[in-house]
């Protein structure tokens with residue numbers, strides 16, 4: 001299917017890697033003009049070039065959107081380039097550490113407050129005047145960890161609970177302007193974050209994380225992008241204030257049910273997007289995004 005976002009203008013934060021790459025490419029394939037936003041160290045230029053090579057429309061925007069002036073400039077750049085803004089996808093986020101709370105690094109906590117909470121606040125605030133003009137919508141990244149709470153990453157889960165609760169209130173507040181606000185709540189997705197080699201989980205945590213998924217595997221970035229697409233499209237015109245979990249059943253699970261799934265049912269679907277940057281995401285405190293903390 002294509003054309004579900006024809007003539008729509010979209011900002012995808014954290015659009016250079018992981019789930020954000022899939023959202024950017026999925027939305028471009030469906031006809032949207034996409035502003036791919038990321039830090040200088042993210043493969044934003046590559047994603048833009050790959051979208052253009054497929055015949056899509058996209059520009060990149062590099063900057064730390066947790067800063068008010070950068071968020072406002074980002075919205076301005078989208079409107080200057082494409083004339084309006086219809087959809088904001090608040091996908092940018094960080095997952096820098098795992099530890100029980102008495103050992104949890106304070107700088108990692110501050111880094112999450114900045115990149116998981118300030119970024120959503122600043123971008124939503126900056127985008128609303130434009131979204132009110134177009135009767136547009138916002139879709140933000142929650143998490144199963146924000147619903148359930150998860151050991152070893154309790155501060156991360158707390159930041160995601162903030163995003164989901166913020167979105168419910170905003171949905172009610174903005175309904176009178178014709179603006180919808182929703183969240184997607186991924187479970188463990190096959191990006192840099194959920195592999196011990198590239199993310200902060202150790203072997204035991206990685207194993208338990210996947211074993212706790214009733215469907216027995218990680219989700220793919222494209223499977224998550226499919227749900228972002230639905231919520232952002234006109235097909236979801238009666239959906240607001242919702243969180244759609246894309247978690248293989250984690251939020252309804254009470255056991256290591258995934259261990260019982262036979263291996264042939266654990267194969268990830270190959271999908272149709274040409275994804276190149278799934279594992280190039282942000283798994284450490286990065287200097288450029290930490291700069292404004294001190």
Ligand SMILES: NC(=O)c1ccc[n+]([C@@H]2O[C@H](COP(=O)([O-])OP(=O)(O)OC[C@H]3O[C@@H](n4cnc5c(N)ncnc54)[C@H](O)[C@@H]3O)[C@@H](O)[C@H]2O)c1
Nearest residue numbers: 014017018019064065092093141143186188189191281282
């Ligand atoms: N991967 C998972 O298992 C999982 C599970 C639940 C929720 N999520 C959520 O999905 C989103 C994407 O996760 P991912 O696994 O694709 O991670 P990722 O690291 O591949 O992508 C996140 C991107 O956001 C960018 N970013 C972070 N802070 C930024 C800022 N202030 N300004 C500009 N760019 C910024 C990062 O540099 C990175 O490119 C996150 O919000 C995350 O909380 C992921």
